[in-house]
Amino acid sequence: MANPFTAQFQIALLFAVGVCSGLAGCKDKDIISYQIPKDPGESRVSAEDAAAPASPGIRWVAPEGWQSQPASSMRQGSFLVAGAGGATADMSVVSFPGDGGDDLANINRWRNQVKLAPISAAELAGQMQSLAAAAGQFVMADLAGAADDKGSARILGAWLRQSNRVWFFKMMGPSDLVEAQKNTFVAFLRSVSLAPEENGGPPLVQANSNSANTNDLPRAELSETPPPIPAVASNAEMDSIPVRAESGSSLVWQAPADWKDQPGNPMRKGSYSVGSGAEVAITAFPGEVGGVLANVNRWRGQAGLDQVDEAGLGRVTTAIDSNGLHFVLVDAEGGSTSIMAALLPWNGGTWFFKLTGPPEAVAGAKPAFQAFLKTVRAP
């Protein structure tokens, strides 16, 4: 008997498989575009605001003709410099904690950006100039890249070191335009003034932005004399990286009633002011963040204490087991700053609980801090 299903059924089957494959295969592979209203929290920089530096720790006078751009997470200042024939150069002001690498590394990084071969330490002196200005002694470099079919790129750069921070000023663009801007660039450097380091120093909060900022580092995180970071533990300074706050479930805790909630900082999970001048900061980062030794030495360095090696680690740390969590507690009593901090590897990341402040304030807050650690638990 002729089968009424055969032909129609097979066609229907093929059709069904085709539709299913299409649905499954095409899913999430298409490029889409859409329009969204501006995020009110992400307000655009007005002309007046843009003329002012984006961070309260630094001031400058923006030259005429430089168009201010919104500062981003890492840029304290950003300008578009327009030249003839639609040419544009990018001017940035960036700041990093620490010494920002040595001069040779900085020069070679910029040389690489304009496609020049790296130089050796012996050739370094010829590449740098010194510029004395109100803010301090700038190191300046003018690096013209080799010309190719697209013209040549040039970097006019300078850096200025503070005891715990380095500022980079960099203009990059077509060679002719950058060369024409050289005097303006120098005038800009001369207009820079930095807040005295002992009075607030580096910027704590970036104006015009509610987002995490590389330079949102709390004051206490920056020691006056940064400890040398061993190469193997170079990621110990992970907290200078603008990571997205760790997602997933968070630890929970109960802060003592007399600790005052500090205004939110996106880099922190929690922030409290304690007693007279001490502070508790809770941060979390993915991974090991350099491991125990590097972090212990970082904190000891911030308190002005000597570094310890692996063998000495047991002497300066205490293990605390509470609610199934294993903390490593460090007590670093320094002359001007004391730190009691706990490191907690949890859930693929590392949590830091850090009590810091003047020695007397920290000493007074230690019992409460240790009791507080025992309230920390997994949700």
Place this chain on the structure above:
Amino acid sequence: MSAPRSHPLAVITSLRLTVALLVLSIVLIFAATLDQVHLGVWGVQEKYFRSFFIFDQIPGTGFFFPVFPGGYFLGGALIINLVAAHFHRFRFSWKKAGIWLTHLGLILLLIGEGLSGMLQQDNQMRIDVGQTRRYSESFRETELAVIETTHPNYDRVVSIPAARLTVGASIQHPLLPFTLKTVAYYPNAMLRMRSQIPDAPPSVATAGEGTEMVATQIPLTTNPDEENWPTAYLELVGPEGSLGIFLASTMLEEPEAFTYEGRTWRLALRAKRDYLPFSITLQKFTHDIYPGTDIPRDFASTIHLRSDDGRDDREVRIFMNNPLRYGGRAFYQAGYANNDRTTVLQVVRNPSWQIPYLSCALIVAGLVLQFGIHLFAFFGRRRRPGRPVPAPSPIPS
């Protein structure tokens, strides 16, 4: 009507095929359960259940070949088998209406699961107390967002799925005045400041903040509590040549900003966003525990919902097992973070969410009807004692 055993219809409608498919399904579930250790729950779902075939690589080559039928194949074959057998064997009669209804419910359930697998979107929304959000973010999918921010009132977003960022791929879009080329793509990478690693190799990036950073590829994690940080180096090429190689990473909080042809742009690799035609403001988050214990009693988010068209402007309380269903999405209370200052809502968009409810209702109605028919027939026979009661016939299935 009967077909020879080797006839395609006989194969498609055979009960043996049903049994074989069920056995293969059991093997599939067993293998997937074992592999969950390596791939994690999402990876297993994608590889074993939301696929037509499971592929394996021939060692030493780049060739993949199918080794086992996947979930879509087995589910699809079961539907076809069920439907074909049904139409082939059963003849409609009111006495068997319940069986028809039950089977219809079963078929609908299978179709519904297939549609959910293909169409369902699982996102999350993290909102701090006082914060307003108008988008949800995917748990697993990443997008490269190229955003033009020139206009004072709105942003234009071109969203490119991360799956398109294969090395060497060149991407063009009518809204973009430049071409994007993928120089490198790492599904998971760690970013560090270049100043902290003096020995790092020169940066691949030639423009933007990426030049100051070092991206190191690290193995993908399948631990559901850990996160992968996709990272890419992207070259922007305009008509006049390269505009530079930029670093984009989900680890970077802020998008890269640049100007091109007098228009301002942002470039961000981020969790895929689904923008909503309404906004949600978290007014309050409560996390109650039973007195004297740490056992949670209730999690609840009190939110304010405002639709763009002004039709809705109201307060809603979302708590466990009481989602907000609005705008084709369901918002479930899923978690909390930041010492109870942030709520995490799971946002599920599933156009076929009603199918399982309908299927179950059909199955229940079919069973009640079928058993009811038998019961009334039984009582009917008992009321007529003069006639011999035939032995009960087995219930066809």
